[in-house]
Amino acid sequence: MLKVKVTKQRDGFTLDAQFDAPTPGVVALFGRSGCGKTTAINIISGLLPADSAYVELDGHVLTDTAAGIAVPPEQRRIGYVFQDGRLFPHMSVLRNLQYGLKRTRAPGVSITFDQIVALLGLEQLLQRQPYQLSGGERQRASLGRALLSQPALLLLDEPLAALDAARREEVLPYLERLRDNLSIPMVYVSHQFDEVLQLATHVVLMDAGHVVAHGPLSQVSLVPALRAIVGPDSVGAVVDGVVTAVDASCGMAELRVGSGSLNVSVSSVSIGERVRVQLLARDIILATDEPRGLSVRNQLRGTITTIVDDEDDSRLITVDVGGATVLSRVTRSAVEALGLRNGSNVWVLVKAVSTRGHAFRLGSG
Amino acid sequence: MHLTPAELDALRLSLSVAARSVLFSLPFAVLIAWVLTRGRFAGRWLLDALVHLPLVLPPVAVGYVLLLVFGNTGPVGGWLNRNLGIQLAFSTAGAALATAIMAFPLMVRSIRLALENVDPGLEAAARTLGARSMDRFLTITLPLMWPGVIAGAVTAFAAGLGEFGAVITFASNIPGITRTIPLALYTAIQSPGGDDQALRLAVMSFVLGLIGLLLAEMLARRARHRTGR
Numbered sequence: 001m002l003k004v005k006v007t008k009q010r011d012g013f014t015l016d017a018q019f020d021a022p023t024p025g026v027v028a029l030f031g032r033s034g035c036g037k038t039t040a041i042n043i044i045s046g047l048l049p050a051d052s053a054y055v056e057l058d059g060h061v062l063t064d065t066a067a068g069i070a071v072p073p074e075q076r077r078i079g080y081v082f083q084d085g086r087l088f089p090h091m092s093v094l095r096n097l098q099y100g101l102k103r104t105r106a107p108g109v110s111i112t113f114d115q116i117v118a119l120l121g122l123e124q125l126l127q128r129q130p131y132q133l134s135g136g137e138r139q140r141a142s143l144g145r146a147l148l149s150q151p152a153l154l155l156l157d158e159p160l161a162a163l164d165a166a167r168r169e170e171v172l173p174y175l176e177r178l179r180d181n182l183s184i185p186m187v188y189v190s191h192q193f194d195e196v197l198q199l200a201t202h203v204v205l206m207d208a209g210h211v212v213a214h215g216p217l218s219q220v221s222l223v224p225a226l227r228a229i230v231g232p233d234s235v236g237a238v239v240d241g242v243v244t245a246v247d248a249s250c251g252m253a254e255l256r257v258g259s260g261s262l263n264v265s266v267s268s269v270s271i272g273e274r275v276r277v278q279l280l281a282r283d284i285i286l287a288t289d290e291p292r293g294l295s296v297r298n299q300l301r302g303t304i305t306t307i308v309d310d311e312d313d314s315r316l317i318t319v320d321v322g323g324a325t326v327l328s329r330v331t332r333s334a335v336e337a338l339g340l341r342n343g344s345n346v347w348v349l350v351k352a353v354s355t356r357g358h359a360f361r362l363g364s365g
Numbered sequence: 366m367h368l369t370p371a372e373l374d375a376l377r378l379s380l381s382v383a384a385r386s387v388l389f390s391l392p393f394a395v396l397i398a399w400v401l402t403r404g405r406f407a408g409r410w411l412l413d414a415l416v417h418l419p420l421v422l423p424p425v426a427v428g429y430v431l432l433l434v435f436g437n438t439g440p441v442g443g444w445l446n447r448n449l450g451i452q453l454a455f456s457t458a459g460a461a462l463a464t465a466i467m468a469f470p471l472m473v474r475s476i477r478l479a480l481e482n483v484d485p486g487l488e489a490a491a492r493t494l495g496a497r498s499m500d501r502f503l504t505i506t507l508p509l510m511w512p513g514v515i516a517g518a519v520t521a522f523a524a525g526l527g528e529f530g531a532v533i534t535f536a537s538n539i540p541g542i543t544r545t546i547p548l549a550l551y552t553a554i555q556s557p558g559g560d561d562q563a564l565r566l567a568v569m570s571f572v573l574g575l576i577g578l579l580l581a582e583m584l585a586r587r588a589r590h591r592t593g594r
Contacts, residue, residue: 045493047489047492047493072492073489073492073493074492074493074494074495074496074497075495076493077495078493079493079494080489080490080493082486082490084486086484086486086487086489086490088487088490088491088505089487089509090508090509099491099494099496099504100494100495103494103495103496103500104495105495145494146493146494149493149494149495
């Protein structure tokens with residue numbers, strides 16, 4: 001368990017954040033630029049002093065201003081992947097990787113040099129100098145360097161923010177592999193929701209220095225405050241499901257979601273693996289009767305739990321589909337015409353193709 | 366151009382005094398540059414001004430202050446003489462001390478400039494990787510500022526070859542002990558019929574200075590290349 005409680009005032013900005021997160025796992029600190037995410041992890045790392053702070057990792061107190069405890073950063077065993085990589089420019093990639101490994105304070109080496117080189121595809125880069133690397137290669141080397149110091153926690157400060165779209169796509173799979181292959185807890189700072197969607201197991205939603213919500217992504221995705229941060233078109237419930245059937249020929253998989261099942265467009269998954277899918281609210285259709293003769297692949301039965309104002313002419317409806325929750329954006333007139341209210345039984349229709357690009361493999365287990 | 370024994374003496378002395386002054390002052394210059402760049406304390410501006418004072422003071426004044434402090438009857442010089450048997454005034458070591466103080470601001474400026482270009486973020490990164498402060502300084506900060514250290518040392522060396530006022534005041538003009546090239550040059554100018562001798566020594570100074578500056582540039586360039594910038 002990672003426990004964090006920090007306050008810091010600086011230049012008229014106040015950070016006052018508190019959250020707990022399970023370990024191992026990937027905790028995403030998500031929010032707009034300037035909301036205090038980086039300040040928060042700098043305090044966790046010990047690099048930045050706080051006005052008051054309590055940081056505890058798996059039972060070890062690292063910072064407790066009230067008790068006068070402040071373990072120096074070099075003794076915390078907290079790896080840090082910076083936005084700009086910060087590879088040492090006067091050392092080859094090999095020597096950068098060895099830097100942390102040589103200085104580790106871990107009792108033993110559980111993450112080996114060969115393992116990291118293989119996992120991050122660094123074989124060809126070892127003899128190069130940092131200035132000879134592309135942005136994506138630099139971040140992979142930086143990840144490797146932090147991991148080889150055998151950290152008990154890895155902090156990642158928007159490691160993909162400085163990269164263009166193509167480079168981001170190149171590095172993201174490596175981050176997934178780290179999450180799935182190493183059991184190191186990670187705190188991942190991002191203002192890109194798709195990264196959170198793809199990587200996070202737990203989300204801390206931040207706004208203007210405060211924690212607005214935290215919990216599993218499936219819960220946080222339903223929080224109304226998210227809309228202002230990701231934009232109305234990206235509002236949508238996130239559901240996690242286990243793959244029960246795969247149709248590789250058309251890249252479809254059937255997930256068990258709550259008490260129903262969902263066909264989603266996702267490639268290279270196998271039965272038993274967990275898949276996460278974001279069902280965008282604007283793509284979800286509600287029906288009061290069981291529809292027939294439609295091309296829609298997914299029909300789930302559910303009950304309306306809340307109806308809230310969305311935009312001027314639409315409302316956002318939360319539907320419980322038996323153990324899972326989805327959001328649907330429906331025009332105000334449709335809500336009236338269908339007589340939708342709390343407790344109404346509805347059919348939730350989800351076009352399988354609408355999940356293309358919104359479904360991600362979470363690994364097994 | 367064959368050098369006479371007196372000229373060789375002057376050349377040898379100039380090189381020795383400049384080299385000693387650099388070796389002696391380099392660690393202090395790195396420390397002062399570090400304190401001035403990274404330190405956050407009240408009297409920083411005063412230290413900064415003190416370090417740069419030799420640039421604006423008459424060298425003779427610096428030599429005179431050295432004589433007062435490090436002379437055989439001065440507070441520091443007297444103590445050194447009584448307890449360690451070291452005499453600085455009127456000695457080669459004294460010439461090196463005077464030269465070091467005069468060239469100190471040049472060295473500090475160059476090192477400081479290099480240090481300001483070292484990203485503190487890299488030191489923070491080293492910290493998260495488990496490096497303690499001295500370890501960080503030796504493995505990250507010092508190698509990255511090395512081009513500036515080298516350039517500063519070579520520039521100070523080249524400048525030290527020509528130091529006159531402070532040396533002649535504090536260490537006097539003793540053949541074979543403190544008569545470096547500029548002092549020999551001055552002596553030649555003062556002597557009747559010493560024009561040829563003066564010209565030869567002036568040419569020597571010119572050549573040495575040029576070599577020094579070119580060497581500083583070359584070393585700095587090579588060091589920059591090594592770090593890929």
